[in-house]
Amino acid sequence: MLYSQSFINTLRSNPKDETSINAKLLLRGGFIDKLMAGSYTFLPLGWRVYQKIEEIVRQEMNAIGGGEVLMPLLHPKDVWNETGRWGDKGVKEIMYQFKSVDDREYGLSFTHEEIFLDVVRKHSLSYKNLPVKLYHFSTKFRNEPRAKSGLLRGREFIMKDLYSLHSAEEDLDNFYWQVAGAYLKIFKRLGLENVKTVEASGGVFTSGHTHEFQVIHPVGEDTIYHCAKCDWAHNKEIHIHKIGAQCPECGGEVETASSIEIGNIFRFGTVYSEKMGVNFKNADGQLKPAYLGSYGIGMSRLVGVLAEMFNDDFGLVWPAAAAPFKIHLVSLGGAAPKAEKIYQQIAAESAEVLWDDRDESPGVKLSDADLIGAPYRIIISDKTLEKESVEVKRRESEKVEMVKLDNIVEWFKNI
Amino acid sequence: MLYSQSFINTLRSNPKDETSINAKLLLRGGFIDKLMAGSYTFLPLGWRVYQKIEEIVRQEMNAIGGGEVLMPLLHPKDVWNETGRWGDKGVKEIMYQFKSVDDREYGLSFTHEEIFLDVVRKHSLSYKNLPVKLYHFSTKFRNEPRAKSGLLRGREFIMKDLYSLHSAEEDLDNFYWQVAGAYLKIFKRLGLENVKTVEASGGVFTSGHTHEFQVIHPVGEDTIYHCAKCDWAHNKEIHIHKIGAQCPECGGEVETASSIEIGNIFRFGTVYSEKMGVNFKNADGQLKPAYLGSYGIGMSRLVGVLAEMFNDDFGLVWPAAAAPFKIHLVSLGGAAPKAEKIYQQIAAESAEVLWDDRDESPGVKLSDADLIGAPYRIIISDKTLEKESVEVKRRESEKVEMVKLDNIVEWFKNI
Numbered sequence: 001m002l003y004s005q006s007f008i009n010t011l012r013s014n015p016k017d018e019t020s021i022n023a024k025l026l027l028r029g030g031f032i033d034k035l036m037a038g039s040y041t042f043l044p045l046g047w048r049v050y051q052k053i054e055e056i057v058r059q060e061m062n063a064i065g066g067g068e069v070l071m072p073l074l075h076p077k078d079v080w081n082e083t084g085r086w087g088d089k090g091v092k093e094i095m096y097q098f099k100s101v102d103d104r105e106y107g108l109s110f111t112h113e114e115i116f117l118d119v120v121r122k123h124s125l126s127y128k129n130l131p132v133k134l135y136h137f138s139t140k141f142r143n144e145p146r147a148k149s150g151l152l153r154g155r156e157f158i159m160k161d162l163y164s165l166h167s168a169e170e171d172l173d174n175f176y177w178q179v180a181g182a183y184l185k186i187f188k189r190l191g192l193e194n195v196k197t198v199e200a201s202g203g204v205f206t207s208g209h210t211h212e213f214q215v216i217h218p219v220g221e222d223t224i225y226h227c228a229k230c231d232w233a234h235n236k237e238i239h240i241h242k243i244g245a246q247c248p249e250c251g252g253e254v255e256t257a258s259s260i261e262i263g264n265i266f267r268f269g270t271v272y273s274e275k276m277g278v279n280f281k282n283a284d285g286q287l288k289p290a291y292l293g294s295y296g297i298g299m300s301r302l303v304g305v306l307a308e309m310f311n312d313d314f315g316l317v318w319p320a321a322a323a324p325f326k327i328h329l330v331s332l333g334g335a336a337p338k339a340e341k342i343y344q345q346i347a348a349e350s351a352e353v354l355w356d357d358r359d360e361s362p363g364v365k366l367s368d369a370d371l372i373g374a375p376y377r378i379i380i381s382d383k384t385l386e387k388e389s390v391e392v393k394r395r396e397s398e399k400v401e402m403v404k405l406d407n408i409v410e411w412f413k414n415i
Numbered sequence: 416m417l418y419s420q421s422f423i424n425t426l427r428s429n430p431k432d433e434t435s436i437n438a439k440l441l442l443r444g445g446f447i448d449k450l451m452a453g454s455y456t457f458l459p460l461g462w463r464v465y466q467k468i469e470e471i472v473r474q475e476m477n478a479i480g481g482g483e484v485l486m487p488l489l490h491p492k493d494v495w496n497e498t499g500r501w502g503d504k505g506v507k508e509i510m511y512q513f514k515s516v517d518d519r520e521y522g523l524s525f526t527h528e529e530i531f532l533d534v535v536r537k538h539s540l541s542y543k544n545l546p547v548k549l550y551h552f553s554t555k556f557r558n559e560p561r562a563k564s565g566l567l568r569g570r571e572f573i574m575k576d577l578y579s580l581h582s583a584e585e586d587l588d589n590f591y592w593q594v595a596g597a598y599l600k601i602f603k604r605l606g607l608e609n610v611k612t613v614e615a616s617g618g619v620f621t622s623g624h625t626h627e628f629q630v631i632h633p634v635g636e637d638t639i640y641h642c643a644k645c646d647w648a649h650n651k652e653i654h655i656h657k658i659g660a661q662c663p664e665c666g667g668e669v670e671t672a673s674s675i676e677i678g679n680i681f682r683f684g685t686v687y688s689e690k691m692g693v694n695f696k697n698a699d700g701q702l703k704p705a706y707l708g709s710y711g712i713g714m715s716r717l718v719g720v721l722a723e724m725f726n727d728d729f730g731l732v733w734p735a736a737a738a739p740f741k742i743h744l745v746s747l748g749g750a751a752p753k754a755e756k757i758y759q760q761i762a763a764e765s766a767e768v769l770w771d772d773r774d775e776s777p778g779v780k781l782s783d784a785d786l787i788g789a790p791y792r793i794i795i796s797d798k799t800l801e802k803e804s805v806e807v808k809r810r811e812s813e814k815v816e817m818v819k820l821d822n823i824v825e826w827f828k829n830i
Contacts, residue, residue: 007482007547009538033534036491041534044482044549067422067459073488073554074511074523074571076451096489096521098513102560106511108489108523119448119456123424132422134459139488139554145517156489 001325003356006044010368021219022304023150025316029371031307031324038147038155045372046303048324050158053302054137056189056321057160060182064175066135066162071115073139077105079114082276094142108141113268113294116163117276125280125290127167131175135162137299149221151304152260158299165290167280169269172291176267179295183213183263186297190306191319196259198224198233202266209238210266213297214259219308222259227252260305261298268292316373317396326352327412328374330365332381338405339380342390345409370395376415378408416740418771421459425783436634437719438565440731444786446722446739453562453570460787461718463739465573468717469552471604471736472575475597479590481550481577486530488554492520494529497691509557523556528683528709531578532691540695540705542582546590550577552714564636566719567675573714581706582695584684591682594710598628598678601712605721606734611674613639613648617681624653628678628712634723635673642667675720676713683707731788732811741767742827743789745780747796753820754795757805760824785810791830793823 008030015027018034026032031046042050058068077097080086086097086107096108109115120132140159147153162179166172180197187195198212212235214224226233229252245254270289273279279287303322310317320326327346331339336357343355354374356365362381369377379391389402392411403411423445430442433449441447446461457465473483492512495501501512501522511523524530535547555574562568577594581587595612602610613627627650629639641648644667660669685704688694694702718737725732735741742761746754751772758770769789771780777796784792794806804817807826818826 004544005480005482007549033537035487035494035530035533039487039489041487041530042485043534044484047484050485065420067420069459069462070457070465072450072454072456072571074454074556079450092516096513096515098511100511100558101507102558115450115456118450119458122448129419134422141489143515143517156487 001044001351001354003354004358006354008043008045008368008372010371018150019148020150020152020304020308021311022152022307025307025311025371026150026304029316029373031303032151036155038144038153040151040154040300042300042303045324049303049306049318049322050300052322052324053190053299054160057137057186057297057299060186060189061135061160061162064133064178064182065131066133068136069134070136070138071109071112071119073109073141075107075109075115077107079118080107083114083272084275085114094144096141096143109138110140110142111294111296112136112138112161113163113272113292114276116165116294117272117278117292120165120290121276121278125165125278127280127282130165130167130280130290131171132165133162133175134164135160135295149219149304150307151300152219152308153221154300157301160297160299162295164293164295165273165278165280166293167282167288167290169291172267172269172293176265176293176295179265179293180211183265183295183297187213187215187262189321190302191310191321192262192305195262196224196226196233197231198226198235198259199238200235200264201237208267210264212261213263214261215305215309216257216259217305217309218258220258220260222261223256224259225254225256228255229253260301260308262302262305263297264295266294268294311373312396314367315371318373318375320375323352323374324372325354325374326350327354327376327378328369328372329353329355329378329380330369331355331357332362332365332379334382335380335385338385342378342380342405342408346412349409349413376412416459416766416769418769419773421769423458423460423783423787425786433565434563435565435567435719435723436726437567437722440722440726440786441565441719444731444788446718447566451570453559453568455566455569455715457715457718460739464718464721464733464737465715467737467739468605468714469575472552472601472712472714475601475604476550476575476577479548479593479597480546481548483551484549485551485553486524486527486534488524488556490522490524490530492522494533495522498529498687499690500529509559511556511558524553525555525557526709526711527551527553527576528578528687528707529691531580531709532687532693532707535580535705536691536693540580540693542695542697545580545582545695545705546586547580548577548590549579550575550710564634564719565722566715567634567723568636569715572716575712575714577710579708579710580688580693580695581708582697582703584706587682587684587706587708591680591708591710594680594708595626598680598710598712602628602630602677604736605717606725606736607677607720610677611639611641611648612646613641613650613674614653615650615679616652623682625679625681627676629674629676630720630724631672631674632720632724633673635675637674637676638671639674640669640671643670644668675716675723677717677720678712679710681709683709726788727811729782730786733788733790735790738789739787740769740789741765742769742791742793743784743787744768744770744793744795745784746770746772747777747780747794749797750795750800753800757793757795757820757823761827764824764828791827 227247642662
């Protein structure tokens, strides 16, 4: 893509009305635009990052048998009344609920259990055609009076939510842990290594505990207790051990940490199915309520988390899997014609190159490249052309490598 | 994909509460589910169709220099007040507007001009960095008291909307016609041949007339007047000629037809830019209001239009570009092991094959294949295996062709 035609507008200084690192960097780098507190437009650069993450999540959801769908965002009150959640005090605080001019009552999606169950109950379910596993990437709304954490907490955000329906509790349990495995794979692919699977309270409606996926980070709003040696981790709510106490699993030391929740998984059992009449025919021909699981990943939040975790004094440092581009090509001085040729050669191999074709100073171009944070920067200038070369640098490294013009396409094929 | 694991639930008869062909067929074929009047879930089959269409539109939008973004759906009242549209009587009828429990006023997206302009005005615009062309695929909401046309008219639906900003009216005009060309390309790729570019009234806010893209079809809610010989077409609103009169362009006969609007393009000129302070610096260094264009395609409506246009007594007959699968593989009797091998061979070449692996009667499997409407049906049965062959049939043809097992993968590579 050409920088000059991609609506990339970087800012020289931090926006005044943002306190979070992710919002500051993403706004400065031209990845997002703020409509109001807790609500952002994804600009071309930011949307590319989002789409990279979405494709990874899609692959892993498909790999565990998920079918992609899209459920509506505007929900009639009736279906939320069936589970009793419409009038729930906690729900009323976060769900936007309103009456239209023609006196119909609606709520905006903040989760989709009711909608999923309404879909599946219309079909005759038998133990033979269960489990059902459907997921979507969709907008969620949440009344946040004081949203101030950029993409980490929004009034409007994108989630991946997967719902599963099973004929037996063991089957739900098995799938529940399969999803947990898929989630860890996703986070690892995104370069997030320090993710804990944290046991949490299930609230009144879930059978047994739920699990949150928490990435340890100082700005996190959550607090977790985790073992320094093994995988054991509890959230604050259910934690009864003192800090420094021994891990109940391995005897290791229990530590505390601030963390950001990036996913969660729930076993609802049959509670909602009973309320909404979601039954299946078992092997004996009897109708039984089905077992529901629900599994979320904060998609737009992940963009914020990556920005929050991967940066330095000069800007963003995207992990390869989520970078808006692999290569940021900078042409300086009279090198534009040669740069265009290289750009076209690399672009023919993959779409992962951004060419800064603007008429700007070297200083502006180089600081914008650092700010945007693509994994590789190529500089082509009159000076490098004297050596029939370009200069290649990894974003996170100081080391500069000279690569011959004739070899550059091959060089990038092999990284 | 395996039929048994894809949540495909076909119905033997038409749903009672639907009158439109598209809703009947898409519900019967397991493509969509109805949440309420005018609001549907896209199930895995339907979402595949939608995604096919989306990718075609994305390619054509990128080809004319569009940058993909995502703008929010929940809009603060303030920004809609700037153009005066918040309080407009027509807007109030169709826009969901409400107050949250913490007394903030919001509207739900039914278009995004205000949001686009709010994004671009935050950056210093000059004639050098115009035009800006941004588009997104996003949800729109519209208060429809009596939605009854399936995907043709919804309370919630998906649009592709593109917005462009220019430094001169001629530049806007040029791009306007470039978008028109891209739209016709898109509709053609989808198999829609009879699409008219119809001149329509621009209302009070646009400079000159706008254009609608109307596909001629008996169920259409619109009426157009078009020339039988050339491309001239007017919508009802601006038409002043009597039927049977001569075409003002070529003298040909003017005909009338019912039609469905699938796209539209608007030149807003500088009206909204003036109200919202969207200015650019011209070559003389003066600040001038920028020229706005806005271009929509009804994305989920297109799924409905294709269903409405391409069907027969037995079900859907998808055009290749939008089919959920290219190949519907049906195994009968003891042929499942061989079918699995063929399925895997074809799937390794492309993901475009659905294998009906269910334990169902031939009658059920064949009528479901007709209902779902993939372009090619392959039958593999004990009978075809005697000849070491499979039976291949195009959905819209009666002709059956026998293809040797050994050649089947190659056969599909060449179609």
